[in-house]
Amino acid sequence: MSAGEDYLRAYETPRFAQLAPNLNAACFSLMKLMPARFMVDRAEASGRLKRGGHIIETTSGTFGLAIAMLAATRGYALTLVTASSLIDLKLKRRLEQLGAKVIAIDDPQGDGNQRGRLEYLHKTLQNNPDTYWPRQYDSPENRLAYARLADLVVRSLGRVDCLVGCVGTGGSLCGTGGFLRELFPDLRMIAVDTHRSMLFGQPVGRRILRGLGNSVLPDNVRHEMIDDIHWVGALPAYAMAHGLFRDHGLFMGPTSGAAALVGAWFARQNPEASTVVIMPDEGHRHSDTVYNPDWLAGLKDWPISLEPTVLKRIHPAEETAWTRFPWDRRTLSGVLAEFDGSSPAERQV
Structure with missing residues (x-):
């Protein structure tokens, strides 16, 4: 690292915030x-x-x-x-x-x-064959980078029973969780996605909530590592982001709101478990939208549920919805074969 880059280290080093007695968050300025x-x-x-x-x-x-x-x-x-x-x-x-x-x-x-x-x-x-392409979606270096986050989590918090994180490329959740499972083999990993993202078998379509989800399937999404998948709509994520700022002084983006929503639910359901949620983004980029009352006024009222609806079959839902599906560390093809045998690429809306 050059001397000119010293200031960047603070951006990628999380501060840990306790959201509940058994729930801690790794809060980043710029996790990527x-x-x-x-x-x-x-x-x-x-x-x-x-x-x-x-x-x-x-x-x-x-x-x-x-x-x-x-x-x-x-x-x-x-x-x-x-x-x-x-x-x-x-x-x-x-x-x-x-x-x-x-x-x-x-x-x-x-x-x-x-x-x-x-x-x-x-x-x-x-x-331009000499151009370098990092390949954040498929390069294992993306996942390997999160050894540092796993180390910081253990040094700061000790034992971890459950890790919750949003999935876009798959690097942060699958990378951090993979390293933590070397120490804690029974670690639960909960993935947070959004509706109309193909990552966990939903039909692809227009997504309101950004910063998570994808319309292609990255190699870094390791489905066989995941215990549960939650699909969080835009409105629940926005509401939780507001709650983080109001109740904890954490000015985070909607991706962090979605992860915190699921992490808080799991922590309530499992009071003896030590849960960590990855919150990758601050809210400054969203000051004109998610934190702007005039922009929000154009959306529906917020009938936000405190509990996810458990799905028996994977399907998209409204932007007010929060749904959950027990993944049980299965492959994507194995889960989809239980329904209609289609591939993710075929599931379009």
């Missing part, structure tokens, strides 16, 4: 700096990324900001490929101020158009 730094360091060491080189990645949010901060301090050119439905003007300006070139691919379906973004990325790599 942890895997971004790990991946760039190893690319440099292996020669995949040369001095003054070019980096390209597909991202819809904070991984892009993290890699842009690193690229700026280390002198790399950077291209970030996103979807027109995802990139907000404030974030785009921040990325461009850091020197990144931001490519926004049309997204007529509103699902993030991950396939279109990857097509653009692959064409760029064909024309």
Whole structure:
């Protein structure tokens, strides 16, 4: 790490907050700096990324900001490929101020158009073979980066019985949980997704809640590690984010709200278990939306349930819904075969 990067370490180091006697949260300013730094360091060491080189990645949010901060301090050119439905003007300006070139691919379906973004990325790599692609969705380096988080959790909190985290690439939950299970083999891992994300077999469609879920299936999502899956709609996540700020002084984003909602429920149901929830994002990026009363006024009233509805069959739900499905450490293909035998790619709405 160069001297110019010392200030970045605080962004990727969580502070731990106790939300209940048996519930603690790892609260990040910018969690994605942890895997971004790990991946760039190893690319440099292996020669995949040369001095003054070019980096390209597909991202819809904070991984892009993290890699842009690193690229700026280390002198790399950077291209970030996103979807027109995802990139907000404030974030785009921040990325461009850091020197990144931001490519926004049309997204007529509103699902993030991950396939279109990857097509653009692959064409760029064909024309520029020396470009480094971190491959946050599929590279095992993403998961391996979270050994540091597992170490910080154990040093700060001791025994962990349950780990709760949102899933987008799969890196943070499956990486941290994998290392923690080396110490605590009975550790429960609860994945938090959102409706119309294909990660756990739902039909793909337009998602309101962003920062979790996906319209492609990353290799880093290790289904066989997961005990339970919760699908949280946008409104419950927004409401919990407000509650974190009001009750605990934690100004976090809606992804963190979704994770905290599920973590708090599990902790209530299991008062003897030590539960840790990963909260990856602060709320500043969402000050004009999730924390803006005028923006929220355009949404429905908030009939927020304190309990998830247990599903017997995987299906999408309304944005006020919170649903749960016992996954029981099975493969995705094994779970889907119990219903209709379709593949995730075939499940479209």
